[in-house]
Amino acid sequence: GDSVTQMEGPVTLSEEAFLTINCTYTATGYPSLFWYVQYPGEGLQLLLKATKADDKGSNKGFEATYRKETTSFHLEKGSVQVSDSAVYFCALGGTGGFKTIFGAGTRLFVKA
Amino acid sequence: DTGVSQNPRHKITKRGQNVTFRCDPISEHNRLYWYRQTLGQGPEFLTYFQNEAQLEKSRLLSDRFSAERPKGSFSTLEIQRTEQGDSAMYLCASSLLLTGSNEKLFFGSGTQLSVL
Numbered sequence: 001g002d003s004v005t006q007m008e009g010p011v012t013l014s015e016e017a018f019l020t021i022n023c024t025y026t027a028t029g030y031p032s033l034f035w036y037v038q039y040p041g042e043g044l045q046l047l048l049k050a051t052k053a054d055d056k057g058s059n060k061g062f063e064a065t066y067r068k069e070t071t072s073f074h075l076e077k078g079s080v081q082v083s084d085s086a087v088y089f090c091a092l093g094g095t096g097g098f099k100t101i102f103g104a105g106t107r108l109f110v111k112a
Numbered sequence: 113d114t115g116v117s118q119n120p121r122h123k124i125t126k127r128g129q130n131v132t133f134r135c136d137p138i139s140e141h142n143r144l145y146w147y148r149q150t151l152g153q154g155p156e157f158l159t160y161f162q163n164e165a166q167l168e169k170s171r172l173l174s175d176r177f178s179a180e181r182p183k184g185s186f187s188t189l190e191i192q193r194t195e196q197g198d199s200a201m202y203l204c205a206s207s208l209l210l211t212g213s214n215e216k217l218f219f220g221s222g223t224q225l226s227v228l
Binding site: 032107 | 160
C-alpha cells in the first residue's frame, strides 16, 4: 500500500543553520505531496505542497521539490529560526484517487 | 470561519466502556477524515468519508471502531469496549476536494482519550 517514510528525529540545529528533512514515499500512481507542521500546543497545519513531478512547493522560507525519479520530497530551509521548532510531517495523497496519509514526523529543535 | 470542531476535548473512561466523539467539519467541505495520533508518531489513518459515503476504513482498525457521517455534515467515531491501547489523540480533518484539484486538510484540535 501507499506509505511515507521520514528521517527520524529529533533534529537539533543552531539558529541560521541549513535544514534538510528527508521524506520518501511509495505510491501507485501520482499523488500530491505535502508537508504539514505542528507547532507546540497547536494543531497540524499545511506548510507547503506540490502536485506533480518537478513541482517545487514553498512557504515561509521552506522548500520541497517533488522528485518522481527518487520518489522523494525533502524539506529544506536555508536559515532556520528558533520559531521553526516544531514537528514536521510529510504526507501524500489528497487527489481524487488518494486519501491523505502521513509519515511519522520529525521533531526539529532550533537553539538560539 | 468556525474551523473544524471536535468534542469533547478530553475523555477519560474505564476499560470496557464505550465512548463516542463528534467532529463538525468546515461547512462546505465534502471530505472528512479520522486519524489517531500517539505521542511521537504521525497521524495514523483510521477512515474517511466523501460526503456521507465512507470510502475506506483502515485494515488495522478493529471492529470495535465505527464511524458515521449520516448527512454528509458532522461525523461521529465510536469505540466500543475500550482498551488501554486505545488511549491516544483522535484527530478529525476536513477538506474540500474538487475534481482535478488537490486537497488541503484542516485539522481540529483533537479529542484526547485516556482509558484507565
